[in-house]
């Protein structure tokens with residue numbers, strides 16, 4: 001895989017910063033909790049998503065950026081997202097070339113290829129946030145919850161990891177699929193840490209934040225679930 005040089009960043013989950021108050025020339029140093037790097041990065045993603053929702057995505061010099069990135073990359077954020085054509089992470093978060101390390105498959109499940117790809121991003125590219133993003137009206141979730149037999153072993157591999165989430169929701173409710181989809185996002189986020197010692201270690205050491213998110217096809221908004 002030709003994905004640039006290895007970069008290892010060490011970013012503490014919470015930092016202390018100093019707020020200086022200067023009454024009458026006397027400086028007092030008051031420690032206050034600053035935002036964690038994960039929170040700061042999520043806020044930036046949310047701002048980009050707001051621009052996308054409003055149709056005000058930033059203009060970018062793609063040619064210049066492409067040249068800058070020819071020999072290296074250091075995406076701070078990885079996104080594990082459904083392959084659905086209506087949910088492109090770069091557009092949804094209004095990010096540019098080199099900003100997001102994107103792993104996509106129908107149903108955004110934590111299979112070995114997805115987990116390995118995310119391990120690479122965290123271990124070698126300096127990624128500090130993973131966003132697991134499901135979406136409204138996901139075909140993979142609907143197929144999994146339909147109970148129908150998949151037409152091939154490959155399609156079975158898509159729906160099988162979602163089936164457990166279907167059993168947790170009341171199928172009589174109109175938003176069954178979205179409830180199952182949200183539960184699946186939570187399951188995937190949890191499984192990343194169960195299936196990957198690399199991601200677990202980074203998370204435990206405060207170098208990785210995993211964000212669970214859900215995208216609305218109707219509004220374009222990405223909601224942070226946790």
Ligand SMILES: [Zn+2]
Pocket residue numbers: 082083084106107135137138139140141
């Ligand atoms: Zn989908």
